[in-house]
Amino acid sequence: MNINEQVEILMQGTEYGDQNLTRQMENELRERLIEAEKQGRPLKVYCGYDPRTADLHIGHTVTMRKLRQFQELGHEVTFVIGTYTSLIGDPSDKDKLRPLLTHDQVMENANSYAEQAFRVLDREKTTIRYNHEWLSELSFAELIKLGSNFTIQQFLTREAFRKRWDENDGVYLHEFFYAIMQGYDAYALRTDVQVGGTDQLFNIITAGRKVMTAMGEKPNIGIIMAILPGTDGVVKMSKSLGNHIPLNSNPEDMYGKVMSVPDAAMPQFAKLVTRWLPADVHQFENDLKSGALHPRDAKMRLAHEITATYYSEAEATHAQEAFVRQFQQGQIPDDMPEYSLQPGQTVLDVLIAAAMVASKSEGRRMFDQKGVRLDGNVLDKSDAEFPHPGVLQVGKRRFVRVK
Numbered sequence: 430m431n432i433n434e435q436v437e438i439l440m441q442g443t444e445y446g447d448q449n450l451t452r453q454m455e456n457e458l459r460e461r462l463i464e465a466e467k468q469g470r471p472l473k474v475y476c477g478y479d480p481r482t483a484d485l486h487i488g489h490t491v492t493m494r495k496l497r498q499f500q501e502l503g504h505e506v507t508f509v510i511g512t513y514t515s516l517i518g519d520p521s522d523k524d525k526l527r528p529l530l531t532h533d534q535v536m537e538n539a540n541s542y543a544e545q546a547f548r549v550l551d552r553e554k555t556t557i558r559y560n561h562e563w564l565s566e567l568s569f570a571e572l573i574k575l576g577s578n579f580t581i582q583q584f585l586t587r588e589a590f591r592k593r594w595d596e597n598d599g600v601y602l603h604e605f606f607y608a609i610m611q612g613y614d615a616y617a618l619r620t621d622v623q624v625g626g627t628d629q630l631f632n633i634i635t636a637g638r639k640v641m642t643a644m645g646e647k648p649n650i651g652i653i654m655a656i657l658p659g660t661d662g663v664v665k666m667s668k669s670l671g672n673h674i675p676l677n678s679n680p681e682d683m684y685g686k687v688m689s690v691p692d693a694a695m696p697q698f699a700k701l702v703t704r705w706l707p708a709d710v711h712q713f714e715n716d717l718k719s720g721a722l723h724p725r726d727a728k729m730r731l732a733h734e735i736t737a738t739y740y741s742e743a744e745a746t747h748a749q750e751a752f753v754r755q756f757q758q759g760q761i762p763d764d765m766p767e768y769s770l771q772p773g774q775t776v777l778d779v780l781i782a783a784a785m786v787a788s789k790s791e792g793r794r795m796f797d798q799k800g801v802r803l804d805g806n807v808l809d810k811s812d813a814e815f816p817h818p819g820v821l822q823v824g825k826r827r828f829v830r831v832k
Contacts, residue, residue, distance in 0.1 A: 432462050435502055437707050442495070442700040444627050444655035450634070457650045461621050471504040476624040477560065477614055478546070479511040480538035485545045486673035487683075487735070488657040488666030491701045492624045493549040495654055499622070500554045507556045507618060508546060510539045513564040514610050532561075545676050548739050563617040564610055575609050578643045579636070584608075587631055608632045612640030615649050624652045657701050662691035680740045681762075684748035685826045687732035692724045695731055703734045761820055765828040770815055776801065777811040779831060785823045800824050803831075 430438075436459050445451045465472050476492045496506045515535040543557055567575075584590055584605050593600050608631060615623050615637040625633050630653055638648035656665050659672025666673050674686045690698060695717065699710050713730075716722035722730075729749065737745035755762055768783040777792045779785075780801070786792040793811055795801050801808045804819040821829050 430502065432459060432466070435462055438498055438502070439495070439652060441707050441710065442491070442655055443653055445630070445653050446627070454650055454652070458622070458652075461650060465621070472499070472621040473505050473507070473619065474499045474622040474624065475507040475509050475615070475618055475620050477509040477511050477514065477611060478542060479515040480535055480542040484668060485542065485676040486666055486668060487676060487702050487739070488659070488673065490546075490549050490676065491654050491657050492626060493546055494702060494704075495624050495652060496555075497549055497551065499624075500551050504622075505556070506550070506554065507558055507620070508543065508550065509614055509618070510543060510557065510559050512536065512539060512559040512561040514560060514607060514614075548676060558618070560610070560614050560617075564613065567613070572606075572609075575613060575640060575643075576605075578639050579605075579609065581605075583635065608636035609640065612636035612638075616641050616644045616646055619646060620649045622650045622652055624654065626654050626656055628656065629653065655697065655701060658694050658697060660686055660689050662694035676739065680736050680744040680748040681751050682826065683739065684732045684736045684745065684752055687735050688728055688752060689825075690728070692728070695724075695727060698731055698735065702738070703731070704738055705734065755826075761822075762828055765820070765830055767830045767832055768821075769832050770818060774815050775812050776808055776815050779815050779821065780811075780823065783821070783829045783831075785821070785827050785829060795823055 436455060439458060440455055443451070443454075445454065461472060474496065476496055478489075496508070500506050512532065512535050515538075516532065539559070547555070585594060585600075590600050590604075592598075611629075611632045615633075623633050623637055630651075633649075633651040633653065637651070641648045658664065659666035659670060660674065661672045664670060664672060668675075674683055678686075687698070696710070696714050699705060699713050703710075705713070713722070713727065717724065717727050729752075732752075733745045733749050736748050740748075751762060766783070768779065770779065771782075774782070777789060777796075780792045780795075781789065786795060792801075796809070796811045799807050800823060801811075802822040803816060805822075808816075815831070818831050821831050
């Protein structure tokens, strides 16, 4: 694959918010690839992950997918676990102070995080590093020297900090350390490229490149990835918002959740969480626009590809067949969990006990939306005694056989 083809693949799905910066990073990437090819070496690429949670969703894997593309093109990838930066927590997209974690909490999450990452990355071609290896060795004098490269004004131009400042809410000194620490990661690893999301633009483009230059190294190139929207197609995918697609779900659930994504969001999902090359994505988008591909068929193709990416082709096909039987042919699934009805339980009691809803308020909301059925019949009263054994359905995809 020639240099221009590599650049096209590696820039797919990037978003800088500025055309001049986009062209600059694209040109620098091309120049660095040419330079590395002449030297007979791969590019050194990394992305850092703060394991502040152990539960990942596919939005977390956008940057991992980009790292995998670098691996497939023969470049050297380092997966950095932010055992030190996690102690602070990235304030980039937060409008309030993040709670501090302990080192033990971070390490516990890190083990789960790395294992889930290998659903995307090539385990044999991935180097894992922990940034406490070098950040814990910094002296106070070295931190002062690093800090002298930045002004308070630079940090206060960031939206999250500015909002808190304007509202007279606390902006804490240690939060400024985060970008400096991340910049030092790039220097410590002597990387050519750093991958991150748009919420990392300041940390990578401003802080990382400034720290590397100040330390006498050639600044790394920022590959800034767009943020994956949630299943609502609008807001950033987030577990707290309930619009996420868990990585540790099952093929049927993943396939079904992708099928619930609005049509307008399909191109973003195609660019960010599939294995498709730029030509495949362009064809997909063009066929959608021209009407050559029906939106339903396009979404089924997308759901199959995404599910196969995290599981296998066979499991994705099975999930697709189950979806067609259940939703397009009106059949209930063959396999579903079972629940033994207890005397005197109300319908809402069963929803909670069978883990079909997370709370009573969610259960009542499903009743209001006419989303609770027993053997296909809508149930109206949440506080009524459970009528009789049968197949209980909540929403479109949750079933349990009540005995």
